Amino acid sequence: MASPPVSVGRPATIHDIAALCGVAPSTVSRALSTPDRVNVRTRERIQAAAVELNYTPNSQAKALSSGRTAAVGVLVPDITNPFYFDLIRGTQLQLKAAGYTQLLVDTEESDEVEASTLEQLRKSSDGVIVAASRLNDESLAAAAARMPMVTVNRDVDGVPAVIIDTPSAMTQALDHLISLGHISVAYIAGPVVSQSSARRWAALTQVAEDRGVQVRNLGPFAPKKQSGAAAADAAVHSGVTACIVFNDLIAIGMLQRLRERGIRVPEDMSIVGCDDIFGADFCNPPLTTLSSPIEQAGRVAVSMLLAQLNPLGGGGVRSRSVMPTHLTVRGSTTSAPGN
Amino acid sequence: MASPPVSVGRPATIHDIAALCGVAPSTVSRALSTPDRVNVRTRERIQAAAVELNYTPNSQAKALSSGRTAAVGVLVPDITNPFYFDLIRGTQLQLKAAGYTQLLVDTEESDEVEASTLEQLRKSSDGVIVAASRLNDESLAAAAARMPMVTVNRDVDGVPAVIIDTPSAMTQALDHLISLGHISVAYIAGPVVSQSSARRWAALTQVAEDRGVQVRNLGPFAPKKQSGAAAADAAVHSGVTACIVFNDLIAIGMLQRLRERGIRVPEDMSIVGCDDIFGADFCNPPLTTLSSPIEQAGRVAVSMLLAQLNPLGGGGVRSRSVMPTHLTVRGSTTSAPGN
DNA sequence: GTGAAAGCGCTAACAA
DNA sequence: TTGTTAGCGCTTTCAC
Numbered sequence: 268m269a270s271p272p273v274s275v276g277r278p279a280t281i282h283d284i285a286a287l288c289g290v291a292p293s294t295v296s297r298a299l300s301t302p303d304r305v306n307v308r309t310r311e312r313i314q315a316a317a318v319e320l321n322y323t324p325n326s327q328a329k330a331l332s333s334g335r336t337a338a339v340g341v342l343v344p345d346i347t348n349p350f351y352f353d354l355i356r357g358t359q360l361q362l363k364a365a366g367y368t369q370l371l372v373d374t375e376e377s378d379e380v381e382a383s384t385l386e387q388l389r390k391s392s393d394g395v396i397v398a399a400s401r402l403n404d405e406s407l408a409a410a411a412a413r414m415p416m417v418t419v420n421r422d423v424d425g426v427p428a429v430i431i432d433t434p435s436a437m438t439q440a441l442d443h444l445i446s447l448g449h450i451s452v453a454y455i456a457g458p459v460v461s462q463s464s465a466r467r468w469a470a471l472t473q474v475a476e477d478r479g480v481q482v483r484n485l486g487p488f489a490p491k492k493q494s495g496a497a498a499a500d501a502a503v504h505s506g507v508t509a510c511i512v513f514n515d516l517i518a519i520g521m522l523q524r525l526r527e528r529g530i531r532v533p534e535d536m537s538i539v540g541c542d543d544i545f546g547a548d549f550c551n552p553p554l555t556t557l558s559s560p561i562e563q564a565g566r567v568a569v570s571m572l573l574a575q576l577n578p579l580g581g582g583g584v585r586s587r588s589v590m591p592t593h594l595t596v597r598g599s600t601t602s603a604p605g606n
Numbered sequence: 607m608a609s610p611p612v613s614v615g616r617p618a619t620i621h622d623i624a625a626l627c628g629v630a631p632s633t634v635s636r637a638l639s640t641p642d643r644v645n646v647r648t649r650e651r652i653q654a655a656a657v658e659l660n661y662t663p664n665s666q667a668k669a670l671s672s673g674r675t676a677a678v679g680v681l682v683p684d685i686t687n688p689f690y691f692d693l694i695r696g697t698q699l700q701l702k703a704a705g706y707t708q709l710l711v712d713t714e715e716s717d718e719v720e721a722s723t724l725e726q727l728r729k730s731s732d733g734v735i736v737a738a739s740r741l742n743d744e745s746l747a748a749a750a751a752r753m754p755m756v757t758v759n760r761d762v763d764g765v766p767a768v769i770i771d772t773p774s775a776m777t778q779a780l781d782h783l784i785s786l787g788h789i790s791v792a793y794i795a796g797p798v799v800s801q802s803s804a805r806r807w808a809a810l811t812q813v814a815e816d817r818g819v820q821v822r823n824l825g826p827f828a829p830k831k832q833s834g835a836a837a838a839d840a841a842v843h844s845g846v847t848a849c850i851v852f853n854d855l856i857a858i859g860m861l862q863r864l865r866e867r868g869i870r871v872p873e874d875m876s877i878v879g880c881d882d883i884f885g886a887d888f889c890n891p892p893l894t895t896l897s898s899p900i901e902q903a904g905r906v907a908v909s910m911l912l913a914q915l916n917p918l919g920g921g922g923v924r925s926r927s928v929m930p931t932h933l934t935v936r937g938s939t940t941s942a943p944g945n
Numbered sequence: 946g947t948g949a950a951a952g953c954g955c956t957a958a959c960a961a
Numbered sequence: 962t963t964g965t966t967a968g969c970g971c972t973t974t975c976a977c
Contacts (some may be wrong), residue, residue, distance in 0.1 A: 278728075278729065281954070285915060290964085291965075292658065292962055293963080293964065293966095294955090294964075296956060297956095300956085304963095305962070305963085306963085309962085323729060324955080325670075325729055325955070326730045327669040327729075327953085328954035328955040328956090328969090329954080329955055329956080330666040330953045330969090331664075331667055331953090331955070331956090331969045332954075333969085333974055336666065346689040346694055346698070347692065347695055349691075352688075353686065354683060355685055358687055359685065359711075359712050367711065367959080369709075369710065369711075370708075371710040372698075373694075373698050373710065386662065390664055391665050391666065391707070404813045438732055491951080519888055522888070545686070545688060545884070546888065546889075549831075549858055549862055549890065550888045550890070551888065551889070551890035553891075591749070619970055619971085620970070621970080629947075630946085630947065630948045631948075631970090631971080632949080632971095632973080633969030635949085635973085636946090636973095639971095639972080643946080644946070645947085663967085663970085664971070665971080667953090669971090670954065670955090670969085670970080671970075671971045671973080672972060672973090673972095675955075704964055712965040721966050735968070809964090873968095918960085
């Protein structure tokens with residue numbers, strides 16, 4: 268690589284290019300952003316000059332005058348929850364491909380942080396993707412009315428969403444347990460503000476009724492591995508022989524606790540998690556769980572958001588996208604105790 | 607909360623406030639950013655009006671005129687590597703506390719992506735934190751000369767850095783293995799472009815020489831769990847009885863492979879990882895590994911960067927910060943085979 | 946202590 | 962096709 272002939276001073280602007288080419292700055296602007304609206308020869312001169320001067324557009328200036336920031340906010344409640352890695356990677360890849368910058372924010376499971384972040388992002392981004400929002404429906408709908416938004420794992424009227432196919436998931440999980448002979452099952456609930464958790468419980472009770480088995484609700488528990496101990500104790504105390512757990516973080520914590528207490532999984536207690544996070548395949552014992560294409564969910568969310576931003580012809584804007592789920596069975600399989 | 611008396615139209619600007627208060631826009635600007643340069647009474651009127659109009663400064667405009675973006679880029683090679691969760695959370699918390707926005711980018715283990723990201727961030731951020739850079743020393747130093755930078759786990763002349771205390775880490779790991787009777791140890795190397803890996807190997811050979819034991823270098827391996835299978839096979843084939851592994855991701859992969867092959871850990875082979883990532887405590891068997899305060903490393907990196915940005919009085923700018931390490935021993939402990 | 950005015954770098958009418 | 966002219970919302974001299 269030849270050393271670039273850059274004047275080491277301040278970064279080049281369209282004015283520098285304009286001067287070098289003997290044209291007006293606006294022509295440079297056009298040549299660079301709408302090339303077909305400019306004479307081929309001048310365009311090429313300008314593009315060459317841009318390269319020579321090592322020009323990079325100033326995104327702030329662009330944003331200020333155009334009103335578009337080319338940035339998208341991505342809000343997750345807890346960045347240390349592995350569930351969000353794949354989601355984040357999905358959004359990041361898709362956003363980058365579309366020329367957008369991702370502004371990732373960890374809202375720390377707090378509705379206040381989430382609300383203030385959204386307010387701030389209203390000006391500094393073109394739209395947001397909100398995963399597992401902790402806001403109530405009203406606040407979320409209000410925020411969505413003020414800025415382009417796509418939610419993930421959260422269904423609110425009028426807000427485009429990517430969600431997991433919960434009914435199918437719960438059906439697969441419960442049927443699996445039933446096939447092992449379980450008739451008394453607990454649902455280990457997540458945070459009360461988690462719509463995912465509520466949806467899972469609702470779906471589960473429905474299937475349970477249909478199948479004629481007992482399910483009981485235990486919790487709520489924070490979506491952390493540490494919560495697993497309390498959850499495990501509660502499950503054991505309740506006398507159930509199997510648990511469907513809000514997420515794998517809690518489920519893995521339960522596995523650890525049960526092992527400490529000498530309760531064997533799955534011989535004495537069956538556990539089914541949700542999400543198939545990093546770790547679910549190598550914990551001890553390996554965790555049976557509900558898997559979904561999360562990275563793809565991230566990409567879909569981005570596509571839906573960009574469709575809102577650039578409503579060019581073709582199909583309308585999808586308002587709801589349901590990701591498939593399947594049960595991943597791991598470890599040894601045993602009948603329910605007493606069978 | 608009373609419903610805000612906001613005109614639902616476009617967001618308020620300092621002009622709106624100025625009009626409402628009968629002062630000049632510049633006075634509003636001063637009242638809001640340098641309050642002491644404004645008469646107490648006008649200041650209070652202005653601040654009240656700002657609240658009433660639900661004013662939020664436009665960060666783009668601020669950036670354009672002031673040259674400061676109040677944003678900091680954070681680059682990691684692979685966002686799905688749990689090692690970076692804690693780091694990212696550390697940077698995020700500290701940045702938010704200081705009023706900065708975090709721009710997180712996954713550089714996908716690619717030096718090109720990293721370089722172009724840095725170039726782009728030069729204009730759109732006030733500085734960057736680069737974790738485990740895949741750039742060569744020259745490029746990285748050049749980039750650091752163009753913009754405020756702090757590296758994590760990467761030591762380059764003239765670039766402020768937060769690093770792990772590698773010599774101590776390797777000493778602890780090797781001494782632990784020696785105390786179990788091992789005399790033939792392999793180092794499972796990470797990517798060739800990883801300075802961390804090189805540093806660990808260098809430190810390890812030094813300690814090994816001092817202690818009079820054999821260490822051999824196996825690899826390189828990609829820092830992914832999938833690489834663990836090849837690494838495990840290589841280790842077994844090499845005849846060593848213990849491995850010190852570049853990172854926990856690979857180490858966990860090795861655990862899985864060894865278990866498949868019926869090779870017991872630690873009875874037949876001892877494994878020591880690095881990083882103590884999510885999963886190291888609940889994998890099977892639990893992983894003995896080297897732990898460091900990674901979230902704190904993130905916070906320290908931010909502090910060092912902000913010190914560069916606001917070189918106000920007090921101490922000078924720290925150019926190097928070394929995080930402590932300790933060995934976390936997990937699982938059963940057994941003597942080396944043959945002892 | 947406050948106002949007027951000149952930009953920051955770019956886009957977007959509107960003319961030419 | 963290209964140039965001219967206004968701004969986008971804010972900071973920052975420089976006067977008053």
